[in-house]
Amino acid sequence: MRLTLVGMALIFIGFLILLASTFAGPLSGSSFSGVVLIGPIPIIFGKGYSGDIIQLMIIGIIFTIIALIFFLSSIWIFRRSNPKMD
Structure with a gap:
């Protein structure tokens, strides 16, 4: 329940941060970019300096690898705890 x-x-705070950044972006005249993970698939978006996109691609790949490790390890732990599933 607590989790x-x-x-x-955390989701609500994330929405608030996104909302605040939308209003602050056009005023500052700077570029914006971000990574959204849907499952293990990274979606990278942005406008402005292309160096930011390369860094975000690296972060997206790292997060994808971490998500796949968690997914595969949970399957491995489940199968190990239930020998009847083989």
């Missing part, structure tokens, strides 16, 4: 509330609070 559910923490997760919902």
Whole structure:
């Protein structure tokens, strides 16, 4: 129950940060970019300096590898704990 509330609070805070950055972006005249992970698939978006995009691609690849490790390790742990599933 507590982790559910923490997760919902983090999502809400993330939306607030995105909303605040939308209003601050045009005023500062700077570029913006970001990475969104949907499952293990990174979606990279941005406008402005292309060096930011390269860094975001590296971060997206690292997060994808971490997500796949967690996914595959959970399958391995589940199969190890239930020998009848083989």
